[in-house]
Amino acid sequence: MLVNVALLSMALVGCVRLEVATPDKxxxxxxxxxxxxxxxxKVDRQIEDxxxxxANLF
Known part of the structure; x- marks a missing residue:
């Protein structure tokens, strides 16, 4: 039973294909x-006065 599962999983892994491609643009x-x-x-009242x-300070 364990051998059958191992063979089936190896067969499925062999069918997987992965491609990585760069875009044209x-x-x-x-x-x-x-x-x-x-x-x-906020300015203090004294400083504001x-x-x-x-007015010639700045």
Missing amino acids: PININMNVKIEHEIHI MLKNN
Whole structure:
């Protein structure tokens, strides 16, 4: 019984065919990516007043 199973499994393994081929054309990947970001800055009241009073700092 064990011999029959072994012979059958060897026969099935011999029938398997595997091919690996490279494509004819190059692979193109088109990605449209949109990145948005927002920066929120909280300023202390005293610093905000200082910047308003001294506009020539920047």
